[in-house]
Amino acid sequence: MNRSATAGARGLVMLLAGLLAVALASACSLNGPVTDATSGTAPTGGTAAAAGDGQAPFLQGPLTVGIAAREIVNDYNRDIVAGAEEAFRAQGATVTTTNAGGDATRHINNIQTLVNSGVNVLVIELGDPAQLGPVVAQARSKGVVVVTAGVGSTVPGAVTDVGGDESLMAEMMTRSLLDAVNYRGDLYAFWVPGAPLLETRLRVLQAMVQDYPDVRLHLQPSDFSPARVQSQMQAILTSNPDAGSIAGVWGAYDQMTSGAVQAIQQANRPEIAVASIDGDRATFPMLYAPNSPFVATVVQNAQLIGQLAAQAALDARAGKPVAPNVFTTAWVATRHNGIAAAERRYGPGIWEQVKLDRAEVERQWPQTQDVVVMQPMSPRG
Numbered sequence: 001m002n003r004s005a006t007a008g009a010r011g012l013v014m015l016l017a018g019l020l021a022v023a024l025a026s027a028c029s030l031n032g033p034v035t036d037a038t039s040g041t042a043p044t045g046g047t048a049a050a051a052g053d054g055q056a057p058f059l060q061g062p063l064t065v066g067i068a069a070r071e072i073v074n075d076y077n078r079d080i081v082a083g084a085e086e087a088f089r090a091q092g093a094t095v096t097t098t099n100a101g102g103d104a105t106r107h108i109n110n111i112q113t114l115v116n117s118g119v120n121v122l123v124i125e126l127g128d129p130a131q132l133g134p135v136v137a138q139a140r141s142k143g144v145v146v147v148t149a150g151v152g153s154t155v156p157g158a159v160t161d162v163g164g165d166e167s168l169m170a171e172m173m174t175r176s177l178l179d180a181v182n183y184r185g186d187l188y189a190f191w192v193p194g195a196p197l198l199e200t201r202l203r204v205l206q207a208m209v210q211d212y213p214d215v216r217l218h219l220q221p222s223d224f225s226p227a228r229v230q231s232q233m234q235a236i237l238t239s240n241p242d243a244g245s246i247a248g249v250w251g252a253y254d255q256m257t258s259g260a261v262q263a264i265q266q267a268n269r270p271e272i273a274v275a276s277i278d279g280d281r282a283t284f285p286m287l288y289a290p291n292s293p294f295v296a297t298v299v300q301n302a303q304l305i306g307q308l309a310a311q312a313a314l315d316a317r318a319g320k321p322v323a324p325n326v327f328t329t330a331w332v333a334t335r336h337n338g339i340a341a342a343e344r345r346y347g348p349g350i351w352e353q354v355k356l357d358r359a360e361v362e363r364q365w366p367q368t369q370d371v372v373v374m375q376p377m378s379p380r381g
Helices: 007-027 075-090 104-116 129-141 166-180 196-209 226-239 254-266 283-287 302-317 338-346 350-354 358-364
Strands: 064-069 094-099 121-125 145-149 161-164 185-191 215-221 248-251 273-278 294-300 325-328 330-334
Touching (some): 064 075, 064 104, 075 094, 075 121, 075 302, 094 104, 104 121, 104 129, 121 302, 129 145, 145 302, 161 166, 161 302, 166 196, 166 248, 166 273, 166 294, 166 330, 185 196, 185 226, 185 254, 196 215, 226 254, 248 254, 254 273, 254 283, 254 294, 283 350, 294 338, 302 325, 330 338, 338 350
Parallel strands (some): 064 094, 145 161, 161 325, 185 215, 185 248, 248 273
Antiparallel strands (some): 294 330
């Protein structure tokens, strides 16, 4: 990798440092634009799309909602959809949900079908902002309230995008991994080219390792299949059979990263450290599995993303102001705070769900670390 630190990379690292400092200041009080799972209040500030944008007023009448999911393959996807459905149905809405199965073209077609079916509120879960632009504009021209969830930036015509702060979460995860490998050695990074959120996470990784000349970064473009990642990791392990030849593995999100974890376990190479993002239910058995190389994940509250997306749509429809981006909280889970980290996200019933003995986990891994909740802070108040 080119060790010349570009101005852009340095600038990104400085920005991340600022975000981290602000987040730390808010971690104890949780007084930010969005709180954690104990509160579903969406932030105000900014301008709602209905106010003076020169487009059709938002449709009123009985609440008819379409939720277009690009895929429903892990807890992150499922919980966003479930959170939105629950919030809308609590308001008496009729809700129709589509699943594109990971197919971007089908996702666009599903969105168009929902718009043409007469919904007055549309929530889009995941997608490429450029690809979504035309269909969001079409929906907006018909008076449909559009909110995106997990897109990573606001699509023109949409009221807001709700999700985790991708840059902040990537910094948190990368910092944990770099510390685990003592800021040296060969690091292999798996991501999916063209996936907007994952590209953002990768850019943060690339910027951060510029400051550590003893880290050698190897990019491993892949797809969304854990089996593909497992196969790639097996080949890497075969080419690097000696202990210490691989320091760590950076995975763009937990489910795909599980393939690398399985390959490392099968090769009996627990000295390799692995970290990722999401904190799915399946992540915690992976964290606490015998000889697991998985050392950290960033947990984000996906159900709250769905709830806040629904609230933002309802507020916009009622003429209330909504911020152009709504960020939820996130926190790092390691083996030494994993009990509190998991329960904060899923409640005490998580251990029965994932078939882990909570007392045995605590016996093997003393819970000596705090859960530090992070989020960006808006100056709008």
